[in-house]
Amino acid sequence: MSRLAHRKKTKSQGRPIGLSRRVYAPSLTDILENCLGKRVLWSWLACIPLALAIVVSWVAAAHAQDRSLTTEGVKAVLDNIWVLVAAILVIFMNAGFGMLETGFCRRKNAVNILAKNLIVFALTTLSFWAIGFSLMFGGGSGLIGSGGFFLSSGDISTYGIDRLNPNLTVTTFFLFQAAFAGTAATIVSGCVAERIQFSSFFIFSLLITGFSYPITGHWVWGGGWLSEIGFIDFAGSTVVHSVGGWAGLMGAAFLGPRIGKFQNNQVRAIPGHNMSISTLGCLILWIGWFGFNPGSALAANTAVPYIATTTNLAAAAGGVAATVTSWRVFGKPDLSMLINGILAGLVSITAGCASVSYQGAVLIGLIAGAIVVFAVSFFDSVRIDDPVGALSVHLVCGIWGTLAVGIFDLEKAGVHQFMVQLMGVGVIGLFTVILSSIFWQILRSTLGLRVTPEEEMVGLDIGEHGIEAYGGFHKEASDMEGY
Amino acid sequence: MSRLAHRKKTKSQGRPIGLSRRVYAPSLTDILENCLGKRVLWSWLACIPLALAIVVSWVAAAHAQDRSLTTEGVKAVLDNIWVLVAAILVIFMNAGFGMLETGFCRRKNAVNILAKNLIVFALTTLSFWAIGFSLMFGGGSGLIGSGGFFLSSGDISTYGIDRLNPNLTVTTFFLFQAAFAGTAATIVSGCVAERIQFSSFFIFSLLITGFSYPITGHWVWGGGWLSEIGFIDFAGSTVVHSVGGWAGLMGAAFLGPRIGKFQNNQVRAIPGHNMSISTLGCLILWIGWFGFNPGSALAANTAVPYIATTTNLAAAAGGVAATVTSWRVFGKPDLSMLINGILAGLVSITAGCASVSYQGAVLIGLIAGAIVVFAVSFFDSVRIDDPVGALSVHLVCGIWGTLAVGIFDLEKAGVHQFMVQLMGVGVIGLFTVILSSIFWQILRSTLGLRVTPEEEMVGLDIGEHGIEAYGGFHKEASDMEGY
């Protein structure tokens, strides 16, 4: 097998690519242009301006050389392998969100939600590679990062990785962070479900992961000003979850509720179409969180299983608390509340997973599980239509989890820390609300945000994508009428 | 980013939490009480007596300090990371069981089965954290463990981890073992499906994972008397699978069969509603078993891939054997038999995965795959209604796999070992049957076990949870009539 032999020979991958090597790319373009027609070829290239920079011959950011076999070298490899495995688990969360949200919505919009949740990580990968990663982790001021766009630097100091764990390669850190950015974007998807135009969501995903999320993320994780005043958000209750929640809140507000949700001053429950895949989604998210939180240690060490344990305790407590709360309040144990309770526990332990005790984790989860039940009613009462409960889970419990660090942190809990947490939650929320409002407003003025009422009644699957999710299954009458 | 800096500062997590730090918890409780109403707040707290101990200020069980960089230290981290990854795979098995069982049952009970399979790991996490882990691994007699409840000790010797692999942290070992406990409980779920009250299952899950499973587990894995006489069950054919099977058998016996299953002296097949998710569940379980068996090495070493290979061979052989057997016996290759055959192979290799040859693994799997086909018929013939075949897979093949160690173990096979295995199977079975019968009887006398015939006909989704799994899909007439 030529693999290893091949690998050894390619040790000079770090050098610039000579122009002589690129000679085939243009001719290939010519061939494609002839085959496909100029319009098609360039239209998809034009839609991805990120790709334009590709023709420039820059320094290829190659992976680091294999180290000679020292204990330090083995530990470095272990760090990278673990964080990569964690990144894979976080990327798997896209399947979790996709199944969860699709199942919680109506059958007639399933293809649309699936398409949104699937493409959002593809878009995030490209925008975060081109811009977002540099704005978040590149050197610069305490307000915004810069430099090393398109992963053009192979030097870990360009992205501040030397401050975090000098063992990590640029690629390991990038992949892990890109997976996180995708999570923020996918939360928005749930809030705007069943009524947004696919094209507007497409562009918004690029904007939030390319600009909004990276800037506030820089403040906390990129060495920015919030980290300097002591704001603690270990794995992203605020940096990821409440940011996604705020952007989604504004999306839901700009869009307005789905037709029929608030009729005659009454709130009408619009049940989902597939609780099996929603439950599957919840369980995928549960194990995905074992990448999300423990992976945020950014190293392989004994903190990792500790974090996994607090994470698991909070998830369990959240699920049980939401079930019992819904049982008492509504008379029956509600599966969707059980699902959202588990997620509430997970979101709320995210900020403090490394620094609270087991019993703190259980309490944080219990409270989150109760909160989420009442939060769902709250958003209904203020006429914000959040089809899958994403605001109750990610926004409300993201805030709760961040504040909980001020209460339960084994080292730092106290009035001062609580106030710092509160301020962090506030400024990141404010910034995200403002910036995402600008994005939503621009999209409303140009592409338009919402599908037509006719399309909404028939379902976005037909209107936006031209196919249905479940061929061969007879529809219920009520579904035909638009519910 | 403040993460690493933060981590370094929290090195004193192991010390007792001063009262001054807890001052917010009571006031938070007051606030919650005012907001939510006393009844709601305390009702869910009261339902989780485990949480009551939380107000006691005990020593926080902190994770161990990062070791200075030695070869031993790197190996220790690697051990923990691998066992954590294995634990994540085992936790993912909850999704496997959930999809498998839901798909094998009827549409009208899908929400109920999903809810049971989802909450069971949440309940297990809490009960095993509070009590079960200590009964199973805490020091004590050869009959029952004790000490270190609520993970209150950070010392690995409290839980006998020093005897197993001193590199593992308490948290790594706890999470791995909690995942195993959840598996035992979720097996019961399948046996009692489509007719049990949700509340009774809820309590039974706490009881089996808090008391029954840990005690028999202590005998084998906690240094108890069965391990001392040489009983071998490497990863739990008996400790996990047959225990879950015996408890489920008693549940099925106490409940009686579903309405219509045994009519006019005939066995009526009640087909499932979603073979797609059942097949998905099988494949998730397959990869979950790569955590279950190889992770039971409790260390990262070269035994791990060997165990993975025997596990995979047995799964493959079981699937092929069950398919061919069902093809010959019933005339067509049955998908549900293929699924159960793979699981039969996996369950039966679990006891001996580390100590049999490849051909031994294949033979164990082949025999299991044939056994499972006939076991399904056997339980029908004795009028035990096991909706998803869980008894045939977990109980029968769990026993077979444990005995197979006496036949195929490369080192120990022989009459003596076979008799030891037989005795272990017998006493663990007897104990589990007696204790779970007591549990089921208490539940029958208090909460009641079975839903009303009316609810069973309409479906437990409406009766127990008030929602249906598949909105927007027209029902078949036969499903309306209760099938």
Place this chain on the structure above:
Amino acid sequence: MSRLAHRKKTKSQGRPIGLSRRVYAPSLTDILENCLGKRVLWSWLACIPLALAIVVSWVAAAHAQDRSLTTEGVKAVLDNIWVLVAAILVIFMNAGFGMLETGFCRRKNAVNILAKNLIVFALTTLSFWAIGFSLMFGGGSGLIGSGGFFLSSGDISTYGIDRLNPNLTVTTFFLFQAAFAGTAATIVSGCVAERIQFSSFFIFSLLITGFSYPITGHWVWGGGWLSEIGFIDFAGSTVVHSVGGWAGLMGAAFLGPRIGKFQNNQVRAIPGHNMSISTLGCLILWIGWFGFNPGSALAANTAVPYIATTTNLAAAAGGVAATVTSWRVFGKPDLSMLINGILAGLVSITAGCASVSYQGAVLIGLIAGAIVVFAVSFFDSVRIDDPVGALSVHLVCGIWGTLAVGIFDLEKAGVHQFMVQLMGVGVIGLFTVILSSIFWQILRSTLGLRVTPEEEMVGLDIGEHGIEAYGGFHKEASDMEGY
């Protein structure tokens, strides 16, 4: 717990198994024969001729001893653990292919496709264990490997592992390679869906993974002649994907199109029945590819996250390009094209994932995403019926990805390398076409290949397996009529 103690005692597993230890196997066979009847017992044994060799008492291939704790030893364990995790991810791809293909086909054939995709890895495991692994990696000529059948050797040099990474155990390498072989076979499954007899697919799977795939694989990865002339296929764009594609192409050609696909000189779209599970399948495949490509480094090193990053960039680019292309060409963004675009990006980066730049990866993916849209139309235009688009994804983009190494490889790109790549694609394609044609022809002449038109109209679930996938869901009229 007896585990560790037990493990230490079994250190002599490598020695031959004495006959005295095997005394129970025959008596067990006797017992089984009496219980089950001679016909049943021997029929399934006879169907698996691989099992016949088991009675021979050979040297058990035991796993290597745990090394004493050196840095080299820890690194060796880390290599094995990482490649095992990668193997698990690749095995999980069976769930991805199963869900993807089932969802893209019609409801009436769901059980059949699920059964095919589930059993294919079981069959592959057994045939690759018995024969395939030795033909691919055993020593021998540049044309075909040999030796060490049934994993009978525990010496890594028997399978050439010493040339690749002497740290890997035989079991780690076998499991990883068996997972790859399964992928090649499962690709065929999609091409022949909805019309092939289950029995013919069953046998063909054994033949391709036992003989065809291993021989061409030997040429590239087993030290054969293509590797010696410099052909580069890092993780299998050609070795796995185009091989599966060629075999599937011949299957589709031998079978002919589904009834109604090409009517009155028109191509009729036959939509799938469950886009939710297809999307889930795509996301499972996405994360599975993080085992497929980075795992092909066959070691834990810093190349691993680099490869994961190029893989992810190409997947993202492929998904976006296919969406935009389908949007422009068909007027709406097509979910099935988004799914196939992501897979097209993944397949096409597979050959060059370790040796192209980030921008090279993006370009490879973008082009693959556009190609796949037009390839679907191409196969329709030549009247090859490929129900799930497997040829467009795996064959066409497998070829594209292999050739792309000649264009984008940072070290080797150039006319010479391009020609070598072209030749490798050609000869492997030619060999696979010829050998699989022989297999298909033999099957057609003996078992027959295609189900009857009546069975095809009613659905293969009833005809081949006697059950339906979705009980309790009312069928649409059109589905009853055979669509």
